[in-house]
Amino acid sequence: MQNHADSYLFRSENESSSPPSPEESDLPPAWKILIVDDDEEVHRVTRWVLRRFSFEDRPVNLISTYSAREAKNVLEENLDIAVVLLDVVMEEDNAGLELARFIRRELGNSMVRIILRTGHPGQAPEQTVMSDYDINDYKEKTELTAQKLMTSILASLRAYRDLSIIDSNRRGLHQVIESLSTLYELHSMGKLAAGILSQLTSLLRFTPNSFYGQAHGFAVAKEHHNSFRILAATGCYESLMQGGSIDHLPPSLRDSVLTTFIQKKSVYLPNSMIIYFSSKLGSENIIYLEGTHPLDEWSQILVEIFFANISTAFDNIHLNQEIEDTQKEIIYTLGEIAEARSLETGQHVKRVSKYARLLAQKSGFSYDQSNLLRMAAPIHDIGKIAIPDTILNKPGILDPVEFEIIKTHTQLGYEMLKNSVRPILKAAALIALQHHEHWDGNGYPNGLQADEIHPFGRIVALADVFDALGTRRVYKDAWPLTDIFEYVSSQSGKQFEPALVKIMLEHQDAFIQIRRDNPDAAL
Numbered sequence: 001m002q003n004h005a006d007s008y009l010f011r012s013e014n015e016s017s018s019p020p021s022p023e024e025s026d027l028p029p030a031w032k033i034l035i036v037d038d039d040e041e042v043h044r045v046t047r048w049v050l051r052r053f054s055f056e057d058r059p060v061n062l063i064s065t066y067s068a069r070e071a072k073n074v075l076e077e078n079l080d081i082a083v084v085l086l087d088v089v090m091e092e093d094n095a096g097l098e099l100a101r102f103i104r105r106e107l108g109n110s111m112v113r114i115i116l117r118t119g120h121p122g123q124a125p126e127q128t129v130m131s132d133y134d135i136n137d138y139k140e141k142t143e144l145t146a147q148k149l150m151t152s153i154l155a156s157l158r159a160y161r162d163l164s165i166i167d168s169n170r171r172g173l174h175q176v177i178e179s180l181s182t183l184y185e186l187h188s189m190g191k192l193a194a195g196i197l198s199q200l201t202s203l204l205r206f207t208p209n210s211f212y213g214q215a216h217g218f219a220v221a222k223e224h225h226n227s228f229r230i231l232a233a234t235g236c237y238e239s240l241m242q243g244g245s246i247d248h249l250p251p252s253l254r255d256s257v258l259t260t261f262i263q264k265k266s267v268y269l270p271n272s273m274i275i276y277f278s279s280k281l282g283s284e285n286i287i288y289l290e291g292t293h294p295l296d297e298w299s300q301i302l303v304e305i306f307f308a309n310i311s312t313a314f315d316n317i318h319l320n321q322e323i324e325d326t327q328k329e330i331i332y333t334l335g336e337i338a339e340a341r342s343l344e345t346g347q348h349v350k351r352v353s354k355y356a357r358l359l360a361q362k363s364g365f366s367y368d369q370s371n372l373l374r375m376a377a378p379i380h381d382i383g384k385i386a387i388p389d390t391i392l393n394k395p396g397i398l399d400p401v402e403f404e405i406i407k408t409h410t411q412l413g414y415e416m417l418k419n420s421v422r423p424i425l426k427a428a429a430l431i432a433l434q435h436h437e438h439w440d441g442n443g444y445p446n447g448l449q450a451d452e453i454h455p456f457g458r459i460v461a462l463a464d465v466f467d468a469l470g471t472r473r474v475y476k477d478a479w480p481l482t483d484i485f486e487y488v489s490s491q492s493g494k495q496f497e498p499a500l501v502k503i504m505l506e507h508q509d510a511f512i513q514i515r516r517d518n519p520d521a522a523l
Contacts, residue, residue: 030061031157032080036071036099037087037117042141046085049146055157068095072102081112082160083153088118100133110134111163113156117141165298194219194232196287196310200275200303217289220246222261235291253288260286266304270294275303279311281318327375327424335378347518348467349378354514355463356456362503363459376427377460380435383413407444410436427456435460438495450497458497462488462504465495470515481512 033050035043043064053060063078065071067090075081084103088096096116103109115137116129129135136159137152197217216235220228233240239248246254260267260274261284267274272290279285287307295303335349357374365373384392387409391402398406413432417425434448434457441449443461453461466488469479479487485508492501504511 030059031055031082031160032061032063032078033083033085033153034063034065034071034074034078034081035085036065036068036090036096037085038066038090039087040066042087042117046149049149050153053150053153055154056161060153067091068099068102071099075103075107075109075112079109083113083115083156086114086116088116097129097133100135104134111160111167113137113160115139115152115156117144194234197232197234197289200287200289200306216291217287220257220286220288222284228257228261231285257286257288268295268300273303275307277307277311279315279318281315283311283314283318285314324375331375331378331424331428334382335380347520348471349381351467351514351518352380352460352463353377354518355466355511356459358507358510358514359459359463359500359503360455362507363455363499365455372423372427373456373459375424376431376456377463379413379417379428380431380460380464381409381413382416382428383409383411383432386412407436410434410445430454431456431460433457435464437461439497440494443495458500462496462500466504466511467515471520 035046037043043066047062047064050060050062063074063081065074069091071084075084086096086099088094090096092098096118100114100116103112103114113136114134116135117139119141130138136156139148139152197219216237218233218237218240219231221231223229228246230240230244230246240246246257249257256267256274260276264276264278264284266276271294272288273295275287275289277285277287332349332353353374356377357370360370360373384406387406391398391406394402410433414429417429417432420426420429431454433445434453437443437446437448437453437457438461439450439453439458441447466484469484469487470481472478485505488496488501488504492498
């Protein structure tokens with residue numbers, strides 16, 4: 001005598017059975033199972049058999065469709081269906097087989113498990129169907145019991161789960177590669193750290209159930225003398241960027257961060273992670289993220305692969321920063337030497353450099369071009385080294401002969417730098433030559449006008465005059481800011497490019513702030 005689970009499900013259309021109980025479980029996420037059959041009784045009995053079925057503590061969500069056409073729409077809108085229980089004969093004799101072909105070829109879905117259930121085995125021979133239509137299981141309705149259905153569903157869900165893990169791992173590795181290529185393009189430590197937080201969050205979304213919702217986290221760098229600096233923060237920790245110190249963290253979290261630095265080992269907690277990584281140059285860093293589910297072993301491996309490669313990006317930025325700082329110091333020193341000969345402050349060259357970068361950024365220049373201009377601008381007056389002190393430091397107005405002599409500093413500066421193949425010095429040579437040209441053609445040394453003047457020359461022309469007017473010189477007092485902006489406005493289309501004047505006037509506060517942050521030394 002058979003027990004209830006082994007009774008045949010579809011032998012008699014008149015066989016009675018209890019109505020399905022309502023689905024009471026809300027435990028997300030449920031496994032999606034699509035029933036495709038034109039017989040209402042098949043749907044009813046299937047729901048009854050699977051009413052309490054679960055796999056790995058996840059219930060099933062049964063979706064009913066009654067034709068291949070209807071099933072296509074559902075499949076296109078639900079790419080995460082795990083199993084399709086498919087009838088062969090519906091609106092057409094081979095409707096089920098054509099749907100299977102559609103799933104595999106047109107949707108390109110090779111992961112969903114297809115169980116063919118047919119009451120007409122002669123129209124769909126098992127061997128032919130299994131090989132030609134990529135069917136995963138074949139059942140005749142007359143032999144299908146409740147136990148066999150549950151066994152078939154269990155095997156199919158297990159196969160779908162394994163395929164999903166493989167696909168998730170593949171996409172995770174792809175995301176690691178894509179993330180690294182993006183992060184290697186970043187030029188500052190802060191941007192790199194922010195990029196890591198973003199990319200790590202994205203990477204972990206490829207692992208099932210890795211995030212409850214928005215991720216919250218921060219990046220910390222260990223600096224000299226055991227001090228620590230917040231490089232980037234996201235979510236509820238964004239306010240940390242204002243102070244930049246881990247002292248603003250909750251005490252328990254701060255202690256966990258410090259302990260991780262001491263132990264030099266990553267920690268994976270039930271709903272958070274503290275990732276420690278160091279670089280070949282010795283920099284030590286931590287990434288903290290919360291809002292995560294526990295990561296499985298493979299997800300942890302992905303994270304470790306990610307950070308093993310990220311450490312190289314940190315080293316690259318450290319090296320580039322060291323080179324850039326050295327270049328900047330040399331350039332500033334050269335600029336200050338030129339300014340010192342005319343008894344002018346070295347802060348002038350630093351301010352002009354920052355004004356120039358700001359104008360370039362607001363004009364739409366790329367990061368690289370804006371930074372190149374920032375590095376080249378400080379030596380715009382390098383040619384003054386060759387001008388006699390008596391002219392440079394004359395307290396009164398220059399006579400015509402003296403003025404002609406001082407104008408030569410543009411050409412002299414160009415001659416000093418023109419033979420360099422280094423981008424910074426090539427740009428500096430051009431700036432030295434053109435920073436006294438006027439938009440209307442009334443400047444010197446060559447009387448260039450409008451677009452004949454290189455954008456770098458136009459920008460430094462405005463930045464230099466703006467700062468010079470606000471700085472005390474041997475031959476004049478500093479102008480009030482209101483007078484300076486009025487002068488700049490009056491020279492739009494004359495001395496200065498109109499578009500640059502517009503930018504300066506629209507962002508006056510930013511230019512004023514640069515001046516406040518880089519004041520001249522008190523005399």
